[in-house]
Amino acid sequence: MNTKTETSDLKWTTYSRSKPEWEEVSGLDEENNSVRTYQICQADGSSSHWLRSKLIERRGASQVYVELLFTMIECSSRSTHHRSCKETFNLYYYQSDTDDATATHPAWMENPYTKVDTVAADFLLRKGGEKKFNVKTLRLGPLTKRGFYLAFQAQGACMALLSVRVFFKKCPALTRSLSVFPETVPRSLVQEAVGQCVANAAQPGPNPRPPKMFCGEDGQWVDQPTTTCTCLPGFEASHGELECRACPVGHFKMGSGPGPCSLCPDSSHTGEMGSASCVCRPGFYRAPTDSPDTPCTRPPSSPRSPVPQVNDTSLTLEWSEPLDSGGRSDLTYSVECRMCSAPGGPCMPCVDGVNYRPSQTGIQGRRVSIWGLRPHTTYSFTVMALNGVSPLIVVLVTATESSLTLHWNTPTQSHYRILQYQLRYCEKENSCHFMESNINEVVLSDLRRATQYEVQVRARTLGGYGSFGQAVVFRTLPDGKKSCSQRRQFGVVFCLRSHFKDPEMSDKNGQYLMGQGVKVYIDPFTYEDPNEAVREFAKEIDVSCVKIEEVIGAGEFGEVCRGRLRIPGKKENYVAIKTLKGGYTDKQRRDFLSEASIMGQFQHPNIIHLEGIITASCPVMILTEFMENGALDSFLRLNDGQFTPIQLVGMLRGIASGMKYLSEMSYVHRDLAARNILVNSNLVCKVSDFGLSRFLQENSSDPTYTSSLGGKIPIRWTAPEAIAFRKFTSASDVWSYGIVMWEVMSFGERPYWDMSNQDVINAIEQDYRLPPPPDCPTHLHQLMLDCWQKERTARPRFSNIVSALDKLIRNPASLKITAQEGAGPSHPLLDQRSPLTPTSCGTVGDWLRAIKMERYEESFLQAGYTSMQLLAHITTEDLLRLGITLAGHQKKILSSIEALGIQNKTPGNVLY
Incomplete structure (x- = not known):
């Protein structure tokens, strides 16, 4: 408030039992500007003369400052000098949640008013003396109610109140050390402010603490912020650590932390800004052991001049090194043996009786001895030169009119064991197809004759899929042609007819292998x-x-x-x-x-x-x-509203992929829930906690596990047939997965809210199903409903779920279609609880607990929001001042206030 800016009468309230009273007149301030003033000149100081302002809204401040500009006449200069004359006046204030002051309320006395101070003049006006103004600034508080009134009491003074200015101090919004701090109002000598990292920055470590800084009582920031914010991979600090700038094209930055972006290594490039790594140029690759900041290299050329030497029962092969090592120093050699039915006929891998010295793979020298071959048999030997980037280059073994038999060598060095290979083959100008294999050889069948196919392969380890290798083109045969083979790009092939004694044959089967491995x-x-x-x-x-x-x-x-x-x-x-x-x-x-x-x-x-x-x-x-972000349910609640639908679907896809793997191993989990999913720093979700899991006996077409009598069952996540009959299948895990989907899309909400377990069982039996969470894409809720089919045979398999989620990821626009109220299941779960209203909530604390936002109760109360009616005009800026910086939490609070009907809207029945 500033009376200097008022252009009309102030019309403040006055009170006195005798004349004179405070009088509002026009006057001049210290700069000779016209202002509205109040003045009084008492002849007798035995009575009190009061002047009270209108209600002043405190706007979240807990303490305010009052600046007074006034003049006062010296008692000795007054013509009616009296011994009760005074050269001081008193300042009071009165707090109220409503503008309810009248001419008689509150009572004109020190209590209920609160005294701030007795104000004395530093400069007094004398006859013929210089005209000087007094400026006094006083602090009042703590303030807890919606607003307050100022009151001035004169008891024998002759003075003019030229202006009154009421203000509070705040620290402005600040960006420093890659951290952003909101505008902060100090509520004590030093007020702690919690900030957040700037865009494209984050804090390292599994349990990062938010940046902090302190706002002083004078509205100035104190010292430097405590922060560990660093730029994300692909970004570098700029403008004095005020922002994180994307690395330009042709540059990259691998990890989080300080330091500038670097130029891409040799034979690599980036096509966009903000890259954490550089992609190898066509024909160049990185090995699984290479870090992203190393140059890209090529496979070696073929070894040269193979020389076989037959010596009784053994064969010795020698060769010369390749002309081109590919720019790498990890050159090794491998020998592949294939046994042929006849010269020019089809060949099969040699049996286990064939032995090699020093080894068959990873040979450092250029010589190998082989023994254990059958007599009167044709053998094909391939000597391959390999380095770290050559293993996944595809070669042709045989071709027919409708098939291609393809082979690739396995990597000799890797951080992880290879779990599976994925082959991609594309017919020119047609769509591509994918094929997975547990071994390093496949047969592509049902192909078109005399047609060209482009083929690539990649490996999957615990770290996920690597990049596809070099594309190689193969062609099926035209009509009437016999099968043929193609010389490998990195090896040299020759055939040998053996004349050795027949060794004893042996064959091994892996202990845990069935069917096709x-x-x-x-x-x-x-x-x-x-x-x-x-x-x-x-x-x-x-x-x-x-x-x-x-x-x-x-x-x-x-x-x-x-x-x-x-x-x-x-x-x-x-x-x-x-x-x-x-x-x-x-x-x-x-x-x-x-x-x-x-x-x-x-x-x-x-x-x-x-x-x-x-x-x-x-x-x-x-x-x-170690999974840095802990359990999925608590992680989602902590980051409510912070992830996009496509990110959430990516998490769900990972969980479904893990469950697909378990189901294919004939394994049932029995306790699939968001609390048993762990999340790492890259938001990769992993299934954990196998305490309730058991093996599924393959004794029927529908394997089941029957739990022991009295075994604990997580009711809210368990399929109805598992609750009723203690029969567990991968289909019951699918039901649980549907509940996990609901948990993820609701950011960690408890399934079925506060319903009892028995109420949940009864509701499911009556075909009630959970409704879509807020803003849930329709396709995802429909997938949940599919998982919750009463007949377990009608539920999708995990392979179907993975495929469905992949389709959604490839078509992000489908995730923008959200479930509307009243749509979806034919029997939506009825909300049996009473709707929230301002009356039913009672207090602000009750309301915050009802919407799961109780963590902010102290902030609301300290800011003066002590009743539901005070929430009527709250805005996003107000929430920021309360320290509520998460956009999801802001949206939830504001939408809840609107639904309660406080903002002059009809109260709604809202699910919380």
């Missing part, structure tokens, strides 16, 4: 000695390699810690450590280690990875990969 899960509880399963599936780690750093939680058997694992020859990395507390029984130890026996059988990028176990010392430990 599909690995099947083995229940560790089927072992006579469960410790044998632990030794077979889990790797023992020396305790000296592990350093525990901090406790991060508690498990069923003991503490859960974060630590570091440093195995000699390998890079140190973070791990999660489950410990078995002391005083355990043999059964507790077996049950604790059984989870390691289960996890150790899984190798998939969306399944939590077992690093190993420690059983040779105390405490007994299970070590898994």
Whole structure:
């Protein structure tokens, strides 16, 4: 408030039991500008004369300043000088939530008014003296109500109140050290302000703390901010660390942190700004062991001049090095043996009886000895020159009119074991097709004759899929042509007719292989000695390699810690450590280690990875990969509204991919829920917690697991047939996955809210289903409903779910179609709770708890929002001043206020 800016009468309230009263007149301020003033000149100081302002809105401030400009006549200069004459006046204030002051209310006395100070003049007006103005600034507070009135009490003074200015101090919005701090009103001597990283910046580490800075009482920022914000990969700090700028085209920045963008390494480039790595140019590649900042290289050319030497029962091959090493120093050689039915006829890989010295693959020299060949048999030997980027170049073994038999060599060095290969083959000007294989050879069938196909292959490890290798073109044969083979680009081939004695033949089958090489899960509880399963599936780690750093939680058997694992020859990395507390029984130890026996059988990028176990010392430990963002449900609640639908679908796709892998291994989880999904720093979701899981016996077309009587079942996530009959299948896991989808799209809301377990069972039996969460794409809710089909045979398989999510990801526009109120399921879940209204909420705290925003209760109360009616005009800017910076939380609070009907709208029945 500033009376200097008023152009009309102030019309403040006056009170006095005797004349004179405060009189509003026009006057001049210190700059001779016309202002509205109040003046009084009392002859007798025995009575009080009051002047009260109109209601002043405090606008979130807890303390304000009052600047007074006034003049006062010296008592000795007054013609009616009296011994009760005074050269001071008193300043008071009165707080109120409504503008309810009248001529008689509140009572004109110190209580209920609060006294600020007795104001004395520094300069007094004398007859013939210089005219001087007094300026006084006083602070009043703490303020807790909507507004306040100022009151002036004169008791014998002769004075003029020239202007009154009321203001509060605040620290302006600030960007510093890659952190943004909102406009902050100090509510104490020093007010802490919580900021956030600028765009394209983040804080490193698993548990980052938000940037902080302090706002002083004088409205000035104090010291430097406490922040660890750094630019994301692909961005560099600029303009004095005020922003993170995208790396220009042709440049990259690998990781988060300080430092500028770098020029792309040799034979690589970027096609867009903000790149974290550079893509290899056509014909150049990086190996799985190469870091993104290394130059791209090529495969070597073929080895030269192979020379075979037959010596009785052995064969020696020698060759010369290739002319071109591809620009790499990791050159090795491999020898492939194929046994042919006749010269020029089809060939098959040699049986296990063939032996090699020094080895068959990874040969450092240029000589190898081979023995164990059959007599009177034609053999084809291929000597291949390899380096780190050559393994996944496809070569043709045989071609017919309608098929191509293709082969590629396996990498000799990699951070992870290869789990699967994916082949992409495209007919010219037609769409591409994909094929997956567990081995490094495939047969493409049902092809068109005399047609050209472009083929690429890539490998999948625990780290996910790599990039596709070099595209190679092959052609099927025209009519009447016999099958043929093609010389490999990186090898040299020759045939040999052997005349050796027939060796003893042998054949091995993998212990866990079935049919076409599909690995099947083995229940560790089927072992006579469960410790044998632990030794077979889990790797023992020396305790000296592990350093525990901090406790991060508690498990069923003991503490859960974060630590570091440093195995000699390998890079140190973070791990999660489950410990078995002391005083355990043999059964507790077996049950604790059984989870390691289960996890150790899984190798998939969306399944939590077992690093190993420690059983040779105390405490007994299970070590898994460390997931920086913890459990999915709490992570989503913490980041409510911060992810786009396409990001959420990406998370769901990862979970579905992991469950597809488990189901294909004949494995049922039984406890699939968002709390049992872990999230790493790259938002990759991984299935974890195998405590309730059991093997599915393949004793029928529909394998089931029957739980023991009285076993605990997570009702809200469990399919109805599993609740009623204790029958668990991959189809019951699909039902649970539908609930996980609902949890993800509602940002961690509790399924079925506060309904009891029995109410949930009854509702499901009556065909009620969860409604779509707010802003949920229609296609996703329909997929949820498919997962919740009553007949388990009608539910999709996880392979179908992965395909459906892939379609949505490839067509982002479909995610913009959201479910409308009243649409969707034929039997939507009825909201049986009472609608929230300002009356039913009672207090601001009750309302915040009802919408799961109770974390902000103290902020609302400190800012003076003590009743529901005070929320009527709250805005986004007000929420920022309260420290509510998350856009999702702001939207939820504002939409809730609107739904409550406070803003002159009809109250609505809203699901919370």
